[in-house]
Amino acid sequence: AQSVAQPEDQVNVAEGNPLTVKCTYSVSGNPYLFWYVQYPNRGLQFLLKYITGDNLVKGSYGFEAEFNKSQTSFHLKKPSALVSDSALYFCAVRDGTNAGKSTFGDGTTLTVKP
Amino acid sequence: DTGVSQDPRHKITKRGQNVTFRCDPISEHNRLYWYRQTLGQGPEFLTYFQNEAQLEKSRLLSDRFSAERPKGSFSTLEIQRTEQGDSAMYLCASSLTGVKSGANVLTFGAGSRLTVL
Numbered sequence: 180a181q182s183v184a185q186p187e188d189q190v191n192v193a194e195g196n197p198l199t200v201k202c203t204y205s206v207s208g209n210p211y212l213f214w215y216v217q218y219p220n221r222g223l224q225f226l227l228k229y230i231t232g233d234n235l236v237k238g239s240y241g242f243e244a245e246f247n248k249s250q251t252s253f254h255l256k257k258p259s260a261l262v263s264d265s266a267l268y269f270c271a272v273r274d275g276t277n278a279g280k281s282t283f284g285d286g287t288t289l290t291v292k293p
Numbered sequence: 294d295t296g297v298s299q300d301p302r303h304k305i306t307k308r309g310q311n312v313t314f315r316c317d318p319i320s321e322h323n324r325l326y327w328y329r330q331t332l333g334q335g336p337e338f339l340t341y342f343q344n345e346a347q348l349e350k351s352r353l354l355s356d357r358f359s360a361e362r363p364k365g366s367f368s369t370l371e372i373q374r375t376e377q378g379d380s381a382m383y384l385c386a387s388s389l390t391g392v393k394s395g396a397n398v399l400t401f402g403a404g405s406r407l408t409v410l
Contacts, residue, residue, distance in 0.1 A: 183335075190371065196404065211397055213399075215399070215401075221385075221403070222401045222402060222403045222404060223336070223384070223399075223401040224385075224401075225398045225399065225400070228397065228398060230397065242405050267355070269335050269336070271399075272336075279341075279348075279349060280338040280339070280341055280349060280371065281326075281399060283328075283336045283337075284335050285333070285335045285337035286333075286334075286335050
């Protein structure tokens with residue numbers, strides 16, 4: 180079985196400060212890891228993914244995430260937060276050694292205050 | 294391509310009625326997924342297709358739920374004898390398999406919101 184934990188329901192940061200949204204995962208095969216974002220009244224949108232290669236992956240809107248195999252983590256980061264980054268963020272994992280579903284965490288609400 | 298389309302966007306029904314949702318994926322995507330999302334939760338996997346073959350169905354899914362993708366293009370999700378606990382947002386997503394840069398990424402539709410009275 181595969182699972183994702185997002186330990187924080189809510190993250191609050193001030194505009195211009197760095198932000199981190201945490202994610203840990205469990206999967207039996209090779210992890211394919213994803214971050215998606217959901218803005219109010221809009222569908223889920225892809226941000227970035229780790230499949231293989233460099234542990235630091237860069238994605239849309241200046242976001243990046245670091246894959247840490249020993250800690251089974253894939254935390255989302257951004258050096259300088261914007262008010263417009265306020266949204267609901269979901270981490271997801273897929274077992275890359277067999278074709279199948281992605282399993283999502285329960286999401287973290289990011290609020291960036293001016 | 295206009296992305297993933299879902300219809301209807303909203304459905305209100307009475308308990309015991311049947312409902313059907315339709316999803317039109319991105320045309321070149323061979324995989325199609327159905328998820329369910331309730332408030333405060335992440336998307337919960339229901340089932341997925343590769344082309345017309347249904348490859349996996351969640352064990353949490355009761356026999357009242359059925360999905361089809363008859364020609365490997367659009368898909369339908371039917372819920373029979375709806376219950377109040379079925380009230381949720383039903384999300385469709387599609388993806389490519391393989392090693393291209395966009396492969397394995399889910400593109401979601403806007404969802405179909407079901408309210409069972």
